[in-house]
Amino acid sequence: xxxxxxxxxxxxxxxxxxxxxxxxxxxxxxxxxxxxxxxxxxxxxxxxxxxxxxxxxxxxxxxxxxxxxxxxxxxxxxxxxxxxxxxxxxxxxxxxxxxxxxxxxxxxxxxxxxxxxxxxxxxxxxxxxxxxxxxxxxxxxxxxxxxxxxxxxxxxxxxxxxxxxxxxxxxxxxxxxxxxxxxxxxxxxxxxxxxxxxxxxxxxxxxxxxxxxxxxxxxxxxxxxxxxxxxxxxxxxxxxxxxxxxxxxxxxxxxxxxxxxxxxxxxxxxxxxxxxxxxxxxxxxxxxxxxxxxxxxxxxxxxxxxxxxxxxxxxxxxxxxxxxxxxxxxxxxxxxxxxxxxxxxxxxxxxxxxxxxxxxxxxxxxxxxxxxxxxxxxxxxxxxxxxxxxx
Numbered sequence: 484x485x486x487x488x489x490x491x492x493x494x495x496x497x498x499x500x501x502x503x504x505x506x507x508x509x510x511x512x513x514x515x516x517x518x519x520x521x522x523x524x525x526x527x528x529x530x531x532x533x534x535x536x537x538x539x540x541x542x543x544x545x546x547x548x549x550x551x552x553x554x555x556x557x558x559x560x561x562x563x564x565x566x567x568x569x570x571x572x573x574x575x576x577x578x579x580x581x582x583x584x585x586x587x588x589x590x591x592x593x594x595x596x597x598x599x600x601x602x603x604x605x606x607x608x609x610x611x612x613x614x615x616x617x618x619x620x621x622x623x624x625x626x627x628x629x630x631x632x633x634x635x636x637x638x639x640x641x642x643x644x645x646x647x648x649x650x651x652x653x654x655x656x657x658x659x660x661x662x663x664x665x666x667x668x669x670x671x672x673x674x675x676x677x678x679x680x681x682x683x684x685x686x687x688x689x690x691x692x693x694x695x696x697x698x699x700x701x702x703x704x705x706x707x708x709x710x711x712x713x714x715x716x717x718x719x720x721x722x723x724x725x726x727x728x729x730x731x732x733x734x735x736x737x738x739x740x741x742x743x744x745x746x747x748x749x750x751x752x753x754x755x756x757x758x759x760x761x762x763x764x765x766x767x768x769x770x771x772x773x774x775x776x777x778x779x780x781x782x783x784x785x786x787x788x789x790x791x792x793x794x795x796x797x798x799x800x801x802x803x804x805x806x807x808x809x810x811x812x813x814x815x816x817x818x819x820x821x822x823x824x825x826x827x828x829x830x831x832x833x834x835x836x837x838x839x840x841x842x843x844x845x846x847x848x849x850x851x852x853x854x855x856x857x858x859x860x861x862x863x864x865x866x867x868x869x870x871x872x873x874x
Contacts, residue, residue, distance in 0.1 A: 484628045484717060488520050488556035491617065492540060498613045500536045505586035507534040507613060508579070508603075511594050513790045514614040516718055519555035522676035523548060528567045529575055529599060532558075533582050543578050576602040618789050619796060621809045625719065626833060629788060629811050632714050632721040633831045633842035639663050639682050639712030640723045640845040647684075649704055649729050649856045653697035656684035656710070667716060677718040679792075685709040687824030690726070693781065693817065705729060707736055707824035713792060720792035722813060723843040724829035727852040736826075739776075739818055740849050743826040746770050746816035747847075750784055750798075754814075754832065754839040760785075760796050760804040767816040768800070779820055785813040788831055810834040811842070 495518065499507050509515055509532040512525055518532060519542065530552075531543040539559030544552045546563040553561055562582075565573035580603065583589050589605035593612055600608065621629065642659045660680035667673055667680075685697050687706025711724040726740065746767040753763045764784040771777050783799035788811045796804030798812060806812075812834065817827030828847050833840045846852065 484624055484631070486520060486624050486628075487622070488518060491518050492534065492557045494617055495534055495613055496536055498611075498616070499534060499590065502590060502611060502613070503588065504536065504590040504609075504611075505588050505605075506536075506583050507590040507611070508532075508583065508595070509534060509592060509614060510596070510599060511592050511614070513794075514592060514618075516677065517614065517618055517790045519558060520718075521552055521555035522674055522718070523552065524676060529596075531575070531579060533579070541582060543575065543582070545575075580604045615795055618794060619787070619804075619810060620807055621789060621811055625789065626809060626811070628717060628719040629721055629831065629833075630842055632716045632719050633723070635663055635667070635716060636712045636714050636721045636723040636831065636843050637845045638666075639680075639714065640710060640725060640843075643682055643684060643710040643712065644725075644727065644852075644854065647703070647708075647710075647727065647729060647854050650702050651684070652699065653684055653686070653701040653703070654699035656682055656703075657699075663714070674717070677715065679713070679715040679720075681711070681713040683709070683711045683713075685711075685825075688820070688822055690825040691819040691821050691823065693819065693825055693827060703729070707732070707740070707826055709825055709827065711829070715792060718790055720788050720790070721831040721842060722788070722792065722829050723831070723845050724815065724827060725845065725847065725852055726826050726828060727854055728849075729854055729856060731853060732849070736823070737849060739820070739823075739826045742771065742774055742776060743816065743818055743828065744847070744849075746784075747814060747828060750814045750816055751832075751839065754806065754812075754834060755837060756806055756808050756834060758806045760798045760802045760806060761800055763798050764800050764802070771816070771818065776818055779818040780816075781819045782815075782817065784816045787812055806834050808834055808836050 528545040533541045542555050542558045542561045549563040564575045564578040584604035588607045590611045593610050660682040664680045684703050686701050686703045690709035707726050713722045749766050750763050767784045785798035787794045787796050813829050815829035819825045831842045
């Protein structure tokens with residue numbers, strides 16, 4: 484997918500002029516990728532883009548990355564510093580201050596590290612979320628990129644479900660991401676620095692810890708099981724997550740699943756331009772509270788997708804964001820019971836002119852996600868994977 488990086492830089496320059504800034508310093512890796520299309524592994528060495536109101540920007544990088552970073556789009560010149568740290572005169576701040584040290588008003592991103600902001604010599608340093616604001620509304624090419632990632636997220640979920648059996652190990656499910664990766668590599672245009680492949684299965688009750696990493700040898704058996712496929716392809720992210728059962732769920736598990744489904748329906752019904760994101764979160768919370776379940780809420784109803792897998796808009800209490808056409812969000816109200824497990828679906832959703840379009844569409848009903856045990860053949864294959872991984 485071809486993206487118009489020059490247009491993005493021009494849009495940012497317009498915002499810089501509106502705020503009457505002399506320059507704007509971009510330091511976040513996702514922001515630099517969004518503006519230039521350049522991928523890199525930052526490690527401890529910082530990268531910078533200095534954006535001016537009316538002239539092409541400068542890119543400042545470590546010397547060992549200078550030649551490779553000439554791929555950055557819309558840049559006047561790629562400048563370099565020697566290393567981190569370096570002798571006096573060869574550090575990143577020597578180079579940056581030579582560019583911005585004499586200006587009156589410098590804008591910086593809210594995420595700028597204190598180590599960097601403390602060494603800047605500009606007279607007035609002001610925080611502005613200019614790049615984040617640009618990233619909120621997706622262009623047609625960005626939507627098509629996310630749409631493609633969402634299709635692969637559905638494929639990943641189908642792979643996870645297909646390989647489920649009573650006693651499947653976490654490592655077998657993690658290994659499925661390699662199948663998706665091979666398919667992307669075969670399709671061409673593969674850059675390992677802007678692609679991530681995660682397929683995860685969490686057993687019960689660990690599924691009540693939505694950000695936990697299962698041990699390779701963990702086995703998925705009964706209870707609410709969490710399956711997640713989170714991908715970043717060619718720089719853009721999407722996710723599909725489902726709660727599944729191996730065999731019929733208990734009555735209480737089925738009831739909790741139903742409450743999660745109802746909260747999702749409430750959230751989906753509110754998706755349209757002009758809806759405050761905080762109101763969607765409050766509506767799902769109000770429903771859970773009406774059912775006596777508020778103590779089992781661990782997180783917000785959703786967040787944005789784009790270059791980042793978690794970015795604005797935030798569907799959360801306290802958020803000032805308002806939905807607009809061509810935002811891409813997740814919908815994932817959930818319940819987590821420490822001794823039982825988690826009940827969470829997550830979908831990637833496009834806000835349209837009069838509502839929404841689900842970009843991930845894997846079946847979400849209890850009937851579709853109550854799985855039959857395919858133990859004999861799957862267990863045999865799983866044994867090879869476990870032995871190879873030492874699990």
